[in-house]
Amino acid sequence: MMAVKKKFPYRAAVVACNGDCPASAGFRCSYGCVGCGNCAAVCKFGAISLNANGVAEVDEERCIACGMCVKICPQQVIRIHECANSIVVKCSNQDRGKDAREVCQTSCIGCGICERTCTAEAVKVVDNCAKISEEDCLSCGMCAVKCPRGVIADLRGILT
């Protein structure tokens, strides 16, 4: 394992998928993480692994935001974010509300509640899925608290 001195502001990879589609039924949302493990294999820092849901999860302490996983992910659900922005959308599903609801318990249905609540006008629903503009976001977590689907997570574990 390599130890790297990280530079402020810290960045890390984030996986935009909660992985709540019923994997047991052998069924996977076509937009989300498929649990292939390529990212975990390519990461030199041991910063990404598959969790109990079989979905990739990042250890921000270890991640240096080199972006290898982002490149290799066949589903393109990994991106780099600033760790200070702890409120993240953990879904990539672009299906319309009804379909999105069926494939997963914590999928974004594009209802727009987050967009309407956000004081900073930092969330927009694009292609039926919420996106947060990191530059504008005030990391308050109001969207995470108001989202009826539990799509948006507080990576610090305080609000969600």
Add this chain to the structure above:
Amino acid sequence: MYTFTVNGQVVTTRKKQTLLRFLRDELHLTSVKDGCSQGACGACTVIIDGKTCKACVPTTDRLEGKNILTVEGLSKWESEVFTYAYGEAGAVQCGFCIPGMVMCTKALLDVNPDPAEAEIKYAIRNNYCRCTGYVKIIAAVKLAAKILREGVIPAKSADDWKIGSRVHRLDVEEKVLGFGKYPDDFYMDGMCYGSALRSKYPRARVMSIDASAAKALPGVVAVLTAEDIPGENKIGHLKHDQYTLIPVGGLTHYLGDAVALVAAEDMETVERAKKLIKVEYEVLPTVHSIEEARAMDAPLVFDEEESNVQAYKHVSRGNAKEAIKNAKHVITQHFETPWTEHAFLEPECAVAYIDEDGDVRIISTDQDAYCTFHECSLMLGTDKVKAENALVGGGFGGKEDMTVQHHAALLAYRTGRPVKVRLTRAESLLIHPKRHHFVMDFTMGCDENGRILGVKAKVASDTGAFASLGGPVLERACTHAAGPYAYENFEIEGTAYYTNNPPAGAFRGFGVTQTCFATETLLNMMADEIGITPWEIRYRNAIRPGGVLPNGQIVDESTGLAETLEAVKEEYDAAMAAGKPVGLACAMKNAGVGVGIPDWGRAKLIVEEDQKLHIYAGASCIGQGLGTVLVQMVVSNTDLRRDDIVYERSNTWIAPDSGTTSGSRQTMITGEAVRRACEKLMEAKKDGKTLADLAGQEFYGEYLAKTDPLGADVPNPVSHVAYGYATQVCILDSKSRKIDTMIAAHDVGKAVNPLSCEGQIEGGVVMSLGFALTERYPIDENCKPIDKFGALGLFRAHEIPKIKAIVIDKPGLNVACGAIGIGEITSIPTAPAVTDAYYRLDGERRFTLPISGTPYERKGS
């Protein structure tokens, strides 16, 4: 049942509500401020399990087992360290953001005892401060870190409290530790809550109001309409055109007009009752812009008026037309500046109750307790009214009008109960008067050496739904449009129009911010045309002691514009030589109301039973630090020590009326009144008497700042007793295209507290960086403005450039020991300096604020 820990105590609650409401309303931990309840401002920041969190976000049901810390729960050592560090750094102004900032400080330092500056900025970047520009808060965090590492609190760097001393402000501790009270922090026995039902349409006639269902709702204490007003319905500063409540048959003027008032046992019931009030409207076409207001067939905003012109000013001296005709260089240009929201951190709030004398007593956050007194007396038809200031969480001109005070007073008068009326942030954004949107056409003529020969201009402003201070703002915009330069031919015509938009009124700079942008930009263009630098053209034209301003006033010895230019010269030249994009602008701003209006400062010094001298002046401290200034004034003019003196907040029954905190006037005008009272005190102390000997005695001082009215028939009218001058320089980083450094040199006469002066400068500069680059206050086609605090585009801590505040300390005038106010001018030259720097970067002239094509522009919108 939800169980969690607050400041070490296990608490349980059944009610699902936000943590903010629980902490404030049930535990009365009022250090946790409610600045928006939207997750934007950060004033409610607490620490949950070691991490900062905005308390208005999580609901109690999400907090099971969590450990919550507020400022009240800090250890004694931490409290002392943070109080010292924030005081020593000068980080506290209005204080409303401060407990949240302190929480961010602690959370950061607990895990990172020696943070880099960038890390500090990140730690506070989700919390807004509108007063300080963050500079001194960042310094306070750094200092707190050092003290916590070293384990000792050093001595204060200044403690003599004389004028010129960088003492810690007197209100640091109560603001850092959060025990100081703003009106919203009062919870009285039997208190109910009030709120107004606002008009559904910006312009409509109210046909009927049926409140029976609302009145029948359990928990409702009263529902009031215009008929319940005992005195005058219409109030206002100069023109009484602001309706307390729109009567049946009356016209609404904007979406903030109140139609009915509800008081109930709790806020939920108030909101439910408001929904039950049935109002029938006849919806009418609206007036949405200056254009529409002046159209031939425009609908009238006011039934009472014959046109939508609210005010008209014409200022002329010499012959501008002729001078421009004969000038070698002439430039004509159109300019526009936007609406701006004050965005003070504390939303408007007042608590009113019937006191032991049977008077309606109003505890309010305003810029003038006497104004609250006069307006509420007028409306109640009785002078059995008292008003007093609690702490004021920022004003910047936005708390000069009645927003909640009159409503609270009426509800208390009618119900006999204590009533709290507080605006939600969305209401605050809609209701208090904003900075005027201006459209301006300017022509400037110069000779071949860049000497200004004449300026001619026509400006118009949108003053919205009622006059507020629209007239005086327009007047100041016009009188100061000439700039701080010596030339003789100047003519300007200005018109303010009523529209159905939110009202516009006073805002730091008072109209000068707008016209200065035009004049200074023209000067920069003129410098290029002539082939000299923007610095040089100003140095050639600068008004100097004994010179005559375009308004005819001969300026006095204290005039320091040239010194402010000289103060920035070295860095300006260095940046130019290094090929950096540099912009520059100057400004002048009056201190004191001026133009012939009687401008009184009054103060009473009373030796009370505690054998201390109490300072009573009916003058509001809105966060700028007036109390500290007055105490320094007393220490410098008597033989008393700091500990002998108590500063009392403004009230209307002991403190004499010392006018509004407006026009950068309090330091000088109330300061001089206090100085005069000190003379009397020292007279009484002559034969060795001590304060104990003088117990019960009062010493009164008053000062009239005498000026000539506009257009006075004298050759050289004195429009204002004093002016402050400034030069600001903006240096860009060509690579990032962002601002690297702002240099702000200000002539303040004698600086009473240089630390506070710097704080005013930094705060004013950052506020106007927003005005120049990022801030917005969009109003849609239904005259509805933005309702989200986080989307206003206020600067955040990690976005600020380096700011170098230069206080030019001079003897000043023979008034108030030479002090001249600095409150407003700090915000005035910033926008034209920034705009010019961007022109130097990319060759594009910009005439509309906020400017486009900069990296500060929001990508999303």
